[in-house]
Amino acid sequence: MSHRSFVLWVIAQAVACGVVIVGLLYIYDPLQLYHKPYFRENAFTDDTRVQNKGIITHYDFTHYILGSCMLQNILASEMEQNLDGAWVNISMAGSSFDTRAVILRYLLEHKQPKHIVYSLDDFSLISPSPSKTDSFDYLYDENPYNDIKIYMNNKFLLCALSFSSAKICTGVKDLNMLLPWALVDESGVTDLFGGFDNWIAHENDRVQSMMESLRSFDHAPFTKLDNTSSTDTRATRIYLQTYLLSFIKEHPNTHFSLIIPPYSRLHWRIHGSDKLAKWQESITYLTQEIAELPNASMYGFDDLSYTTQIANYMDPEHYNIDMNRIFIQALRERTHIIDKANVSSYLWQMEQNIRDYDVVPFTTMLAK
Secondary structure, three states: OOHHHHHHHHHHHHHHHHHHHHHHHHHHOOOOOOOOOOOOOOOEOOOHHHHHHHHHHHOOOOEEEEOOOOOOOOOHHHHHHHOOOOEEEOOOOOOOHHHHHHHHHHHHHHOOOOEEEEEOOHHHOOOOOOOOOOOOHHHHOOOOHHHHHHHOOHHHHHHHHOOOOOHHHHOEOOHHHOOOHHHOOOOOOHHHOOOHHHHHHOOOOOOHHHHHHHHOOOOOOOOOOOOOOHHHHHHHHHHHHHHHHHHHHHOOOOEEEEEOOOOOHHHHHHHOOOOHHHHHHHHHHHHHHHOOOOOEEEEOOOOOHHHHOHHHEOOOOOEOHHHHHHHHHHHHHOOOEEOOOOHHHHHHHHHHHHHHOOOHHHHHHHHO
16 A cells, blocks of 8 residues: 555544544434434433523423522422423523523524523622633534534543443433532532531531631621722623623513522621622612613512521522522512612612621621
């Protein structure tokens, strides 16, 4: 065989091997990017940044929950019991508004959702900046051919070679139970619920910052820093318009329910002095904007006594699943709505509650 023939033979073998691998990955398609599963049951991974493409494309849901981990404990089955529609939870842990915009744009272009429940997380309301999305956003562009590169790694190649249905390869079969972390018996998570003594007994990185702040707390009165500026406010408003309000305005037939996650009052009392003014400004701005949008509603729960009880929280921000059921009740009964008429009194009362919150029981327990 001549050198030229040998080179051509090697190239042909490499191309053939590549075609076989790509074909195998296309047929296996664990994330359902191209089709529902062949030869195995439907299953879903909890990495919803990449899984949502398949859920949106191949399943006929009409109502969506798209938030951060603050909404992951809303069960679609409970939404369907209380509200009309076929519901699915596609929330993404730690997702900012701009991250969600990648999914939201694809959803609104390819489906006609009737209702989207959406969380207003503080990190997207307080001096936000766009996140990096290049690890997954190509899945949601108009080019289906580049999607295959998500599978070009040892994990998916090994899974495809054995056509595995293992959880690590394809996920879990029950889409309803894909995301609710509060129902998973996991050390360092669910054992933090039940009271501040559990935070002490199981102190980890979820509560460490708060514990350190409490140990050095000087019991000075709460002071809200007026650290808003015209430049920062303008940048935040542009962010909110670009990554949230524009979608609401452009899709009047989809109703958006915007939920303010009720962080613990302890969180605001200890770590809120430099955040509260900016957060209040963003909430006020959003109520003004959606006042002209009949397809949007905002819900707030910071006035509930629930936020005073640390037993309800696994860390300063993350509440138990019962709060998600309060959300469902509010959506059903149209209560806890925050609008332009009541936002000032809502924010004033919340701030007063923060100022009056008694931290002494926590510092006393830590001093023992």
